[in-house]
Structures are given as structure tokens and as C-alpha cells.
Amino acid sequence: MNIIVTIKQVPNTNVIKINPVTGTLIRDGVPSILNPDDASALEMALQLKDKFGAHVTVITMGPPQADAICREAFAMGADRAILLSDRKFAGADTLATSYALSGAIKTLDYDLILAGRQAIDGDTAQTPVSLAQHLDLPQVTYATNLDFDGKKLCTVTKETEEGYQILEVETPCVLTVLSSAIKPRYMTVKGIMEAYDKEVEVWGADKLDVEEARLGLSGSPTRVKKSFTKPQKQPGEIFEVDPEEAVEIIVKKLKEKHII
Amino acid sequence: MDFSLNKREELFLQMIRKFAAEEVQPLAAEVDDQERFPIETVEKMAKIGIMGIPIPVQYGGQGATNQMYIMAVEELSKVCATTGVIVSAHTSLCMNPILEFGTEEQKMKYLPKLASGEWIGAFGLTEPNAGTDAAMQQTTAVLDGDEWVLNGSKIFITNAGYAHVYVIMAMTDKSLGTKGISAFIVEKGTPGFSIGKKEKKMGIRGSATCELIFENCRIPKANLLGELGKGFKIAMMTLDGGRIGIASQALGIAQGALDATVKYTKERKQFGKTLAQFQNTQFQMANLETKVQAARLLVRQAAWKKDMHLPYSVDAAMAKLYCAETAMETTTKCVQFHGGYGYTREYEIERMMRDAKITEIYEGTSEVQRMVIAGKLFK
């Protein structure tokens, strides 16, 4: 069984801060990490590897520095890593990104594609779904659990607003995985010792089964017109008081605002 | 010497920091408060290989360097000094002497299970009347047929009770002084071997520190570790390695205290300014930061020499002396920055100051380290 896991290197948005003077993002010193949902997708793949002996390939698109998350995937237990890195991919939106990924995946043997639900830098959740469309594969998004019969049938639990659904789909298919559902394993010391002895395959556009015009900026229908930080709200009044006084202050405010 | 981290070490640091933050830090206050050995953390560390970092692959270890091992002890100790010492005693004091002085049979028998973390290791040298003057061993071992018979007791033994394998020093020929001391491997459950009183301590309260009691405890002849009469030398060489571990533990405590205090002084306001805006804070913290970084270089140097198989005994002593005193100074000053809050258990800085003190005492007091350093200086 061959499993492909799509992964992305993202800035850790939890530690991004805004420069209060210029109102711009401070990206210096913000660590780049393996996107959390993707780590969980990789965990799901590695559990299948533990159970069925699957061969796990991670694939990512990004600058050469994205090598780091490929090593991390090796250290967790991935068997092969492919990094799509080429200036021709630059400026890609989700449509062009998923197209490039599909062009690489078409050249590989696979039974199952697992992806994180969404990346924490963009939060769009669009790339894996578009990838499924490019490859003409069925998809199940928001997966929290996968029961695989070892042959073809995937029984997937999908989280919904109201509860969950149980869906059946045969391989090959694309599943997107929630980080809240499955905790990724830690890299092992042994995995780390071996991670830099393996090869991360770096592929340019010429290796892919694609039309070049549909890559990068030229293949992207959307354009960022402008980006800005939100105007900071003026802080309100703060009181450091005992509980009895606190109650009085709150009740006064609620009356003033006609809440009660 | 190049102390910049290579990519592999960076990845290792990333893993160990994540593990410390997610699995170790959340338990630190509870483990201290309840004086509870965090056995679940040991199981988690075992799973990812932290219990056998510098042990060669052929003995079931991870085949990593001592540099990586001390990075792990530092990062674990940054959030929980108890967890740091569990790994340090297990690795430096138990696996290390078996690796360096054991026979091939002993290595194959003990190291794979220790390095995988299935077994925990401990080391017994200190006795009620043999502390810094370790040569005054009163525990005896007498050969009786194919077995050694041990009698006596050890105190303040880290990991006691939870450990499966104990490296024990005992007198085999009193007339020869230190040359009459030999080292043995004793397994948990051996008849005549029991765990005595558990100490209630000021700091590292989650680590198990107990008495070991030997009453006609019979172990196979083959459990002699190293040559007969070489026990004192083995113990001293083992402690050289152990001191790198404890230096890293102290370094971790100091760094953890510094990090917590930087955060606190940037938030806490008095007289209309954050504490960090006061020059006194800035200057004192700059001093501490410099000392912590100097301490780190000393411990890295000692570990590097060990990795290179160069003599490192004095380097380890200097590292341990300086790291321990830096940890004590840093945590004491950091409590002061926290003011009244720092004296309460609401803030982890209180625990860090209590944890720091032991690093000036165990595996050779600061005075012993000075003796080692002076010994070389005036030889």
C-alpha cells in the first residue's frame, strides 16, 4: 500500500506579533513548523504503516528551506519525501498549488492521499479539495478517524457541526484530517539520527505532468489586492477589585448598556 | 571546537522542546507537590528513545552524541528538574559504567533493556558514613563459591525503587583501602536486597531518593563490574560523566528561571513601568544571561571532550561547579524579581530555586569540584 501525505511548512501563527507602531506583522524570529493538521494526517498514514506496512511518501511545495519539514517527516517515520521547489511555482494560490501537486502525484503510485484539513497561515482548507478535483478522486474532508479494511474500503468518520457522519469510500481517494482528532507522534531520537542520511527529492516544474501556464502566479485566478493589520481596539476600563465590588461594576455596566 | 548546532541537533532540540512543553511541563508542579515519581513520563521518554541517547546502536541505544544527551537533560530540566535527574542518573551513572567497564555479556544483558527504557538504572556509592569521603565504604562483598554476598546500606540513591538495575560499590578487601573497592551489578528483586526509607527533600521532590539495604544479598559472580578492586576508579570515572549530566540539569534550571523572569518582568508593572524597563532589572538580568551562556559553553566543552574521547574530568568538574552555582544565583535573584509572588507556589520560580540547591551538593559537592580543579592546578 502506498500512501501520499501532502504537507506544508508554515510560520507558527501562535507566536506572530504585530508591531504596535507600524501595524505590520513581525515575522522575524517566528519559527517555521510543520502545519499541525498535516502532522496529524502524517500520523494517520503512519498508523496505517504500523498496521499494514504501508509505504509513506510526503510531498510538499515550497522554498528550499521546506527541506526541514521533510526531515521532520522522516524522523516521525515517513519513507520518502518530495519537495516541489521551482521559481515557476512562486505566487501560486490554492488552485495553482493544488495543480502543481497533482502534476507530481500523477507520476507516483498511490492508493491513498491524506492531507491536513487546512494550513494555519491561510486557513482556507482549499488545496486538498482542489487536489482531489484535479486528480478526479473522491474526497472526504474533516476526517477524525479512518478504518481501512486492508484492501480497498475506507470507513471514515467525518466531523460535522451537529455530530459526525460515517462515510464509505474506496481507494484511491483523498481524505483531509483534523489535528484535534489525532495526536501526531513525536520524532524519535533514532528517526532524527537517520533523517539526514535520507534523500529529500527536489523536483522542479520539468519533472511534473503539467501545463506550465497553469503554475504559479500565471495559473492563479486570485490576487491579493492589499493586506493590512486590523486597527487595534481602544482598551476599555480595567478594575482590580474584590468580588463584591466587581459585581457592582458589572451590574452597572449591564444596566448602562440595557442588557438588563 | 564548534558549538553551533548542526541540522540534526536542531531537529533534536525541536523534538525535545516540544516533548518537554507538552508532556513534562504540565506535570512539573504536581510531581513536586505530591512528591510523585513521574513514571508515565519515563514510559513516554522510553518510546521515543530519550532513555538511551548516547548508547551505541549495537547495544540498543540511539547512537547519538553526548552533546545531544546533555541538550535533552537541559531542556527537560528547564521545565522539570526531577525529570532531568531521572534521565541523568539512568544514563550517566548506570548505563555509562556498564558500557565502559562491562563485559560483552554484561553489556548485551543489560544495555538493550536500559537503553530502550524498559528498565531504569541507578547507582549506589554514598553511604551514611561515606559521602564526600567516598573511600570510607562500609558495604562489603564477599565471594562465596559462585556468588558475591553483599551486606550494608546505601543512602540518597536516585531512581531507587523504580530502577531495575543498580551499579553498587562495595568493599571487597578492606586492607587495600580504595583499591579494595569493587563495582557490582545488582538487579531489583534479588533476595536480600530491599529499598529502605524514602527521603523527603527540599527540591527535585518527584525524584525517588531512597536507602538501599543489602542483607546477605547473593548475586552471581559474573555481576562483578570491571576488575576486582577497580570499583573506586570506576565510581570516580562514572561521576565525571555524571557531572556533565548534573551540570546540564543545573543549566536547564537556570535557563528556565531566566526565561520565566524575562516574561514576568516584561509584564509586571510597578511605578507605571514594566520591571524590564528599570535599569537595575536590565543590568542584573544581563549579568545572569551572560553567566548562563558561559555555563553552557563549559558544559558543551566537557561533553565535546567526552565525545572526542579526550580527558574531560577537570572540564566536567568546572562545568558542574559553575553551572550549579549559576543555577543557585540565577534562581535566587529571579525569585527576588518576582517579589512576593516568587515566594509562593503560584509561580514556578519558587520550585526552581528549591530544585537548584541540590546541584551544588550531589554527584560531588561544589567543594569536591574545587578539589578536582585544584588537584590539576597544583599537581
Add this chain to the structure above:
Amino acid sequence: MEKSDYKNIHVFVEQRDGVIQSVALELLGKAHELSADLHEKVVAVLAGYQIKDQAQMLIEYGADEVICMDAPELKDYLTEQYTQAIYQVVMEFKPSIMLIGASTIGRDLAPRLACRLNTGLTADCTKLEITEDMQLASTRPAFGGNLMATILNTEHRPQMSTVRPGVMQKMARDNSRKGEVIDFKPTFDESKFKVRLVKNVKENKGTVDITDAKILISGGRGVGCKAGFDKLQALADVLPGAEVSSSRAMVDAGIIDHCRQVGQTGKTVRPNLYMACGISGAIQHLAGMEESDLIIAINKDKFAPIFGVADLGIVCDLNKVVPLLTTRLAKEIEK
């Protein structure tokens, strides 16, 4: 593709078990506003089975026309069935704009559809506007809510955007509104139906929708445990229209269900009163509640970032304040 052939704003009307979802009405409200600038019609795209009788309601909430697809294949949402149906609507009716709710359904459907149409899609928009040259400008948060980006799709049609539930506001229902209901029969390629719905389980959690609540009593790590949450529930019980909600920490700890989570990975809320109890205020949480009319924060830690967005901040132990407040408000409301 000839851009000028594309006209009108289509809104995908999400229904579950035949119940129109609130987000669809919110999008109709927004589309109605945009249509005034664009001088195009608002068209509701209703898909389901035996749902035609609900078309009139969509008109009353702002649709000028309803395209109704009533087919057994569309009874439950499944990606391929819905993508095929709506793809045919787009090819036939050529909308300039297509809006979809960013629910688990919309976020599954929209990218699939956009990719099949080879057009652009902007997810989770918080603001939609028409530019001077009649383009749709979609503004959305990125980098965990730290940055806002305005996105255009000038060369492809339709311009597609998703909007999270609770972000836009419905227009007041107007029974006098009239509009045309068009029956549309999509043809299905069943060979592509590869996902089978085995069961759809609704847990009790589905009964509350915190985005509808006028008052939210929200708890974070400072609440500590289940017993702590019971105190918040008691406070919510004395305030009419109040529900309890929480930060992510409480959901991860298993104390409260995910459907009550506010924030980037939970829901976006804008109640009249948001009372944040023991919530430190990570940016991901703030992103989901900072548009609330009145924010009151109670936290022991005076450095907590939540105080940066609070209209009223109380530095105190919530476990003491909340029970006292509950007793006091019970008396006030009785008066």
C-alpha cells in the same frame, strides 16, 4: 470565457434535513446589499429533496429569484452529487458571483466546485464589497487572524467566496417580496458517486447554536473543571437568551463540546454581551469574538490579552465573582 456573459449573485442555500441553514439567509442579506451596488439580481440556489416549498422564504430574505433543484440524489449533502448539480447551474446561468457558507458542507463543496470551474475562491471572508470597477473584493483574515487580506478575482468567473456563519447579517424578513422560482433539473453522472453516507449522527450538541445567542457566558482555562463550568451555566440560566461557550483550551480538555467553541477553529460570534471568564485571549480566540457589542472580561491575570479587547475588565477570581453575580442578577431580573 466572456466575462460580460456572467451576471447576478448566486447564493448556495445550505439545507440539512430540509432545514435551511441560517448562514444561507445571512448570505442572502449580504448579497442583497451587494446587488444594490452591482445592479444585478440575487439568485438563491436551493438544492435538496422535497424542499421546493421553502423557496418563498428565500425570496422574503432577499432573493430575487430561486433556482430550485429538487432531486433524490440531493437529499443529503455529498460532495460529488452537489458539485455536479451546482456546476450545471453555473454553466447554465453564468453568475458573476457565487457565495457559499463556510460550514463543513460549504468548505467541502466550494473548493471542489471552484476547481472544476477553474476559477478563484476566497475562503472565510469577513467582508465583501463591490469595487468601483464592479469587482468583488473579499476580505479575509490570514496568519491566525493577525493579518487581513483583500482578494480579487478579476479574470475568471464566477468570483467565488465563502463566509463563515454568524459573520453577515440577515435582512429583516419581508413577506411582501416577490420573485420567480425556477425549477432546474440537473443530470447526474452516477459513475462518479464514490462516497456512500452510512450514517449521519447528530449528537445532543447540535441543539444549541451559540452564534444565535444574544448573550454568551464564555469560559477558558481559568474555569478549571466541569464544576467551574456549572457556575457559568448557572449564570447563563438566569440571563434570558444566554448560552455558555468556551475557548479552545476547555474543548481540548474535554470539558465542553466543540460546538460551543469560539475562535479561529470554532465559531465566530457577535452577541450583545460576551462575558469572557478565565479566558486569557489568544489571538485565535479574539478573532472569533471581538466583534461582540459589549465584552466583559474577568481574569485573575491582569496581563491577560483579553483585557486588550474588553470594554470592561475585572481583575479578580471568576470563581468568586460569577456565583455572586448570578445571585445578584437573579434578583435584578426578578424586579
